Each structure stands twice: as C-alpha cells, then as structure tokens.
Amino acid sequence: xxxxxxxxxxxxAMTEEMERDESVFIMGExxxxxxxxxxxxxxxxxxxxRVRNTPISEAGFVGxxxxxxxxxxxxxxxxxxxxxxxxxFDQIVSIISKSTYTxxxxxxxxxxxxxxxxxxxxxxxxxxxxPYATLMTIPGLKLIAPATPHDAKGMLKAAIRDDNxxxxxxxxxxxxxxxxxxxxDLIVPLGQAxxxxxxTDVTVVTVAGAITLGLAAAEQLAPEGIxxxxxxLRSIVPMxxxxxxxxxxxxxxxxxxxxxxxxxxxxxxxxxxxAQHGFWSLQAPIARVTTPHCHIPFNADLEKxxxxxxxxxxxEARALME
Amino acid sequence: xxxxxxxxxxxMYRRMSRIRRxxxxxxxxxxxxELYGAFHTSTGQEASIVGSCMALRIDDSMVGTxxxxxxxxxxxxxxxxxxxxxxxxxxGVNQGKxxxxxxxxxxxxxLGETSIVGSGLPVSTGAALAYKMRGEDKVSLCFFGDGASxxxxxxxxxxxxxxxxxxxxxxxxxxxxxxxTSAKDAVSVEDISxxxxxxxxxxxTVDGQDVLAVYEAVSEAVERARSGGGPSLVETKTYRFENxxxxxxxxxxxxxxxxxxxxxxxDPMVLFRQVLIERGFDEQQIDDLDAAVSxxxxxxxxxxxxxxxxxxxxxFTHLFADPAPSAG
Numbered sequence: 001x002x003x004x005x006x007x008x009x010x011x012x013a014m015t016e017e018m019e020r021d022e023s024v025f026i027m028g029e030x031x032x033x034x035x036x037x038x039x040x041x042x043x044x045x046x047x048x049x050r051v052r053n054t055p056i057s058e059a060g061f062v063g064x065x066x067x068x069x070x071x072x073x074x075x076x077x078x079x080x081x082x083x084x085x086x087x088x089f090d091q092i093v094s095i096i097s098k099s100t101y102t103x104x105x106x107x108x109x110x111x112x113x114x115x116x117x118x119x120x121x122x123x124x125x126x127x128x129x130x131p132y133a134t135l136m137t138i139p140g141l142k143l144i145a146p147a148t149p150h151d152a153k154g155m156l157k158a159a160i161r162d163d164n165x166x167x168x169x170x171x172x173x174x175x176x177x178x179x180x181x182x183x184x185d186l187i188v189p190l191g192q193a194x195x196x197x198x199x200t201d202v203t204v205v206t207v208a209g210a211i212t213l214g215l216a217a218a219e220q221l222a223p224e225g226i227x228x229x230x231x232x233l234r235s236i237v238p239m240x241x242x243x244x245x246x247x248x249x250x251x252x253x254x255x256x257x258x259x260x261x262x263x264x265x266x267x268x269x270x271x272x273x274x275a276q277h278g279f280w281s282l283q284a285p286i287a288r289v290t291t292p293h294c295h296i297p298f299n300a301d302l303e304k305x306x307x308x309x310x311x312x313x314x315x316e317a318r319a320l321m322e
Numbered sequence: 323x324x325x326x327x328x329x330x331x332x333x334m335y336r337r338m339s340r341i342r343r344x345x346x347x348x349x350x351x352x353x354x355x356e357l358y359g360a361f362h363t364s365t366g367q368e369a370s371i372v373g374s375c376m377a378l379r380i381d382d383s384m385v386g387t388x389x390x391x392x393x394x395x396x397x398x399x400x401x402x403x404x405x406x407x408x409x410x411x412x413x414g415v416n417q418g419k420x421x422x423x424x425x426x427x428x429x430x431x432x433l434g435e436t437s438i439v440g441s442g443l444p445v446s447t448g449a450a451l452a453y454k455m456r457g458e459d460k461v462s463l464c465f466f467g468d469g470a471s472x473x474x475x476x477x478x479x480x481x482x483x484x485x486x487x488x489x490x491x492x493x494x495x496x497x498x499x500x501x502x503t504s505a506k507d508a509v510s511v512e513d514i515s516x517x518x519x520x521x522x523x524x525x526x527t528v529d530g531q532d533v534l535a536v537y538e539a540v541s542e543a544v545e546r547a548r549s550g551g552g553p554s555l556v557e558t559k560t561y562r563f564e565n566x567x568x569x570x571x572x573x574x575x576x577x578x579x580x581x582x583x584x585x586x587x588x589d590p591m592v593l594f595r596q597v598l599i600e601r602g603f604d605e606q607q608i609d610d611l612d613a614a615v616s617x618x619x620x621x622x623x624x625x626x627x628x629x630x631x632x633x634x635x636x637x638f639t640h641l642f643a644d645p646a647p648s649a650g
Contacts, residue, residue: 025455049455055485060478063444067462068452070433070445071383091475094438095445104417105640106428140641163643 001182007038007175009153010114014039014076016185017160018046021074024160027052027061028078028114036080036116038175062088062113066095069111074160082115082169083129096165097140111166112159117208118172119259120307125295128303130208130260132169132236136269142190143236145169145208149179151234154188162190169236171209171259193240195247199229202317203247203254207233207266210257210289210308217257217313226321236266244270245278252283253320257308262290287316324538331601334376334533335594335608338368339615341392342591344401347619348391348408348422349568357408359422360570364392366563367495369590371396373536374463374493374558377544378431382461383449385442386435387495388423389562393435393465399427401618402625411629418632419640439500440473442466443492447479450490450553461547462490463540469500471514480521480555489547491540494557495530501566502575515557523553530558531590534597561588 004012018024025046029035032043032053043051054061058079065075079085085092092113099107119128132143142164146152152170159166196211197218206214211232218228229247233239248254254274256267267288274286289308297303345365351357364371367389375396378384386393394404399415407414408422415427423437433449436442446464453460470476471494483490494514498505511517518525524543528535536558543554561584565573573581595608 055478055481057478057482059475060444060447060482063441063475063479064448064451064482067385067433067445067448067450068455069448071449071452073452073455075448090438090441091444094441095436099434100643101640102416102420102424103426103428103434104415104419105643106416106426107434108643110643142642 001180003178004149004181005176005178006149006152009149009181010038010156010170011040013153013156015042015045017157018050023072024074024076025050025052026076026078027054027065029054029056029080031078058084058087059091063091063095065111066091066109069109070099070107074110076112076114076160079113079115081127082117082131083127085115085131093138097138101140108163109165110163113167114170115167116170116172119296120173120303122298122300122303124298128296133260133265135167136236136266141237142166143169144190144234145171145236146234147171147174147208147211147232149177150181151188153181154186155190155234158187158190169208173209191235191238191240193243194232194234195229195243196232197228197230199227199251201227201251201253202320203229203231203251204313204317205231205233205244205256205270207258210259213308213310213313214257216310217317220310220314221317226317228317241273244274248274248278249281252281255287255289255313255316255320257289257313259291259308261293262288263293265290284320287320289313289316324541326534330376331598332611334372335598336611336615337372337396338533338591338594339612340401341368341371341395343615343619344395345391347623349564353569361422361568362389362566363564363568364389366584367497367560368392369533369594370495370530370536370558370560373533374540376537377540378461378463380430382463383431383433384463385433385446386465387442387467388435388437388439390425390435391422394425394427394430394432397432398430399432402622405622406626406629409626410631411626412632413629417636440466440470440475443470443475443479447483447488447490450483450488451486453489459548461544464490464492466494467500468494468496468498468505468509468514472508480523483553484521484523487552490553491543491547492553492555493540494555495560496557497560497562513557515555518555523555525555527557527559530560531588531593533590533594
C-alpha cells in the first residue's frame with residue numbers, strides 16, 4: 001500500500017493503462033502542458049502523439065475520440081472541466097451514447113471522458129456546474145463519480161478498459177485528498193456503491209465530493225446518539241440501488257447529499273427509487289441536501305450559502321430523527 | 323485523365339444502378355405503405371456516391387449522412403440486409419434499430435450514417451486519427467452536404483485534420499439544398515471547396531453528376547491521404563431528384579422546371595451510359611447489368627419481407643456493448 005493524492009491516483013491510472021495498452025491515449029486542451037497537474041510525467045513518457053493537445057474545439061475532439069474508438073482505439077478525452085461538455089453535447093448524445101444501439105451492436109465505443117468539476121471556488125455560473133444529472137437522463141452512457149484516491153484509480157482504470165463510453169466526474173474538491181492505493185493492479189468494478197461508515201439510524205447517500213461532508217456530519221452526530229450510515233454512491237449509471245435500499249431497510253431514514261442542482265438531480269432519482277421500492281421501510285420523509293435550482297454566483301459568500309455543507313446535513317438528519 | 327479499365331467502369335455502373343433501383347424500390351414501397359419513417363433518398367446523387375466510394379479500398383472507412391441509402395451500397399454493402407433494415411427487420415444491418423437515416427455496415431467500412439447534420443465530420447476525423455496513430459495506410463472518407471458545411475463541426479474537423487495532417491477526405495455533396503433552403507441563401511460561398519483555403523488543404527469542385535470526374539478527384543485526394551499528404555476537401559455539385567423527404571413535405575421551395583431540368587438533362591445514370599457507349603460498351607451489356615441488379619432487388623425484397631421482426635425484448639439490447647451491471 002502507498003498513500004497518494006486523488007490527482008496522483010488519476011495520473012497513475014492513465015499512465016498504467018497507457019503502458020499496458022497501445023490503443024489508450026489521452027487528448028484534450030493543454031494535456032501535454034499538464035495544465036491541470038493531472039498529467040504529470042505523461043508527455044515525457046508517451047510523447048505528444050499519445051498525450052495530445054487539441055485545439056479549443058470540444059465537438060471536434062470529442063467526436064474524433066468517438067471515431068477513433070469506433071475503429072479500435074481507447075481514447076481518454078480530457079474535458080478540462082465538465083461544463084465544456086456542453087459544447088460537445090451532440091457528439092456525446094447523438095454519437096457516443098447512441099452508436100452501439102443504433103447500429104445494432106456493430107459499433108463499440110470504448111471512450112472515457114474525464115470531466116473534472118470545480119465549484120465552490122468563485123468561478124461563477126458557466127464554470128461551476130456539476131452536470132451528471134443532465135447526462136444521467138441519456139441511456140447508453142456510464143457515469144461515475146469516484147470519491148477516494150483508491151476509487152479514482154481503480155474506477156478510472158475500469159472505465160478505460162470498459163468497451164462502453166464512461167464519463168468520469170472528478171470532484172476537484174477531492175483532488176488534494178490523500179488515501180491508500182495498493183501497489184498492484186487496481187480495478188474497481190463500475191456500478192457498485194460503497195458503505196463508508198456503518199450506522200443504524202439514518203442513511204446518508206453522498207454523491208461525488210459530498211462524501212467529505214457526509215462523513216463529517218456522521219462524526220458530529222455520533223455523540224448525540226444518532227448513528228449515520230454513509231454510502232458513497234461512486235457510480236451514478238449504473239446505479240447500485242440495492243445497496244441503498246438495503247441500508248434504508250435497516251435505518252428507516254434517508255438523506256441524500258448531492259452538490260448538483262436539486263431539480264431532476266441524482267438525489268431526486270434516488271428519492272424516487274426509495275419512495276417506490278422502499279416506501280414501507282421509511283420512518284420519515286426523504287431529505288435532500290443539494291444546491292437550489294439557481295445558478296452559481298461569483299460572490300464567494302453568495303455561492304457558499306447555496307452549496308451543501310456539514311451543517312445542512314446535520315440539521316436535516318436531526319430533523320429526520322424527530 | 324487517369325486511365326480506368328473496363329472492369330472498373332462496369333462496377334461503377336453496377337453500383338450506380340444498384341443505388342438507383344434500390345431507391346426506386348424504397349420509394350415505391352414507402353408510398354405503398356410497406357416502409358415507414360422519414361425517407362431521404364439518394365436518387366440523382368449516384369455518381370457522387372459511387373465515384374467517391376470506388377476510390378476507396380474495402381478496408382478504408384466511410385461515414386454518411388441522413389441521406390445515405392446509397393452510401394453503403396456505393397461502398398459495397400449487400401442490398402438484402404439494407405432493405406431488411408428499412409423494413410425494421412431482425413436481419414437488417416442494424417437489426418431494425420437504425421432504419422433509413424442510420425444505415426451502416428461495419429463489415430465493408432461503413433461506420434454509420436448519422437441523422438444530425440454535420441455530426442459525422444468529427445467521427446470520420448477521429449477514424450483517420452486512429453489510422454495515423456497506428457501507422458496504418460487506411461483512409462477515412464466523410465460524406466456531408468452543403469447544409470453541414472454551415473455547422474461548427476465542419477470548421478472544427480477540417481482544422482483538426484489539417485493541423486494533425488490526418489488521412490481523411492471530406493466529400494461535400496452539394497445538392498443545392500439544406501432541407502428546404504437553397505445553398506444560395508444559406509452558404510456564404512458559391513463553391514464550398516474554396517473554404518479549404520482556410521484550412522490550408524487542397525480543395526476542388528467537380529461535376530457531381532459525372533462519376534469519372536468525381537472518381538478522379540477523390541482518387542487523387544485518397545492517394546494524398548494514404549501517402550501521408552494529409553486531408554482534402556472535394557465538393558461535388560449534385561442534385562437530389564426527390565423532395566427532402568419522400569412523400570412528406572411541400573416542394574414549393576424549388577421549381578418544377580428546375581427539377582425537370584436535372585432529371586432530364588443531368589441524370590448521372592443517363593450521362594454515364596453515354597460515356598460507356600463512347601468507350602465501346604454496347605447497350606445490351608449495360609442493359610444486362612441493369613437486369614442483374616433488378617434480380618438482386620427482387621431477391622432483396624423477398625428476403626426483407628420474409629425476415630422476422632425483432633422480438634420485443636430486442637428494444638433493450640445493444641444499449642451497451644457488453645452486459646452492464648444490474649441497475650438494481
């Protein structure tokens with residue numbers, strides 16, 4: 001075991017897969033310049049052919065990734081930040097999500113889109129989105145949001161090896177966090193949630209960076225006698241609803257902490273699943289701690305009040321116990 | 323003028339005839355209610371399609387458009403599985419999942435036709451990137467229309483192909499109309515090929531009704547791409563004889579005289595027949611080619627009609643390339 005940061009784990013995952021498989025390469029804006037610090041050492045090792053800077057042409061290079069994947073490559077396409085996917089939306093929806101289906105299984109699209117999310121750091125509305133719920137409505141895409149260095153490495157490697165398109169939402173609030181990764185090959189299967197803390201009173205499901213908040217809230221509630229089970233969703237599509245339903249069956253209470261906008265969110269989807277399939281386990285209404293249906297302002301204080309935090313989770317969890 | 327032997331000429335005519343007769347059949351079946359969906363036919367554009375596809379090898383790839391019944395045929399696909407696809411049958415090339423606007427046949431390098439105008443441009447560019455990265459001598463060819471030349475993907479793709487010197491040939495089939503609007507009202511230039519200058523790549527406009535002119539121009543571009551010389555833009559001036567979608571829309575946006583002119587004076591089948599006669603073929607030889615294609619069409623119709631529809635559960639297959647983990 002070694003201790004690495006989330007961002008180092010991401011670099012290791014990409015580097016190891018590129019060493020292992022010639023068909024894996026990364027392209028995106030400024031990747032060879034290591035602009036985000038997540039491609040350290042890669043251009044030195046693999047050169048600019050396989051660590052490929054692109055023009056600022058998201059539709060062009062995302063679609064090129066799709067075409068390369070269709071003829072046997074395994075591109076990692078770096079979106080720089082998640083909202084830049086909007087520019088490439090037609091390629092993601094019409095081509096990447098639909099080609100395997102529309103062409104009756106003739107096409108395979110082993111493409112990984114890395115979509116780092118930065119929010120809570122005063123970048124205003126256009127740069128601060130957490131758009132996984134938007135993509136969740138589109139069949140044919142796998143969506144993941146690893147929340148630990150271990151998963152960042154193991155799930156990214158699984159994504160690269162997957163024969164289907166995978167979009168990985170990396171929460172930049174986690175990039176600097178450290179954790180253990182094994183020395184040998186690490187693959188974390190997609191589609192499985194992880195119970196990060198066991199508890200008996202309230203299930204808190206966290207999405208992406210909300211894991212930090214969920215664990216802190218659980219710690220804070222423990223002395224009050226409120227036992228919180230924290231589930232890190234990890235994989236948005238496919239969604240491991242079994243693990244959530246089992247937990248709610250045990251605790252009888254559900255809170256979902258999701259940094260994205262509330263309407264039509266992952267939190268909403270989990271709420272619907274539990275209301276439909278776990279209704280008789282519930283002892284209290286389902287609580288969602290999310291961002292309101294409102295854009296992200298530049299002003300730091302204005303932004304901060306909108307986003308989920310530990311206090312909001314603690315308050316809502318206490319209310320569930322009343 | 324490049325020399326083309328009789329075998330190639332015969333194959334060109336055969337492929338054009340296959341497209342023409344296939345489209346005559348699909349229109350007939352559509353109007354009779356046996357086919358359904360939005361139908362954008364290739365009739366009138368056969369020379370542009372076949373002249374381009376014949377310049378490719380079977381292992382080169384090609385990407386089409388929403389108006390692409392003809393493109394897989396031009397690349398060498400079997401007619402029976404294409405027609406079965408148009409009938410939504412299990413034996414169709416896409417197993418009934420794609421239909422008229424998404425025909426594809428990966429076995430002959432047809433990487434799919436896409437129904438969002440301009441969306442195939444990045445895909446074909448990416449296939450070319452893969453060929454170049456792997457050191458293969460394959461070429462990627464992208465069909466798109468005058469309408470797609472107004473999309474951002476056109477600019478992005480040609481720019482990327484140029485800076486990376488990719489083995490891709492962009493074939494703009496300028497049939498004069500993007501949906502119902504004339505290219506005169508929607509495109510800033512008379513000849514779309516002049517836009518190649520902006521991407522520092524060769525651009526040429528040819529008569530899209532002249533299969534040999536198309537073949538010559540695209541062959542030159544393919545050769546350039548294959549030998550490491552980078553991308554090219556070829557514009558073929560052509561015309562669609564049918565309306566934007568068959569049997570669905572008003573046709574008040576273009577005059578009957580204009581359509582009649584192209585049908586009677588600029589029909590690529592008629593023009594190529596004259597060329598073949600001049601080159602020493604006799605009428606009977608050409609009629610025999612047509613007759614053989616007609617037999618193939620009859621067999622394709624029979625095959626498609628006899629094929630089963632997919633079972634209801636087929637709606638859920640191919641969502642992913644391999645079984646996805648349970649969604650719970």
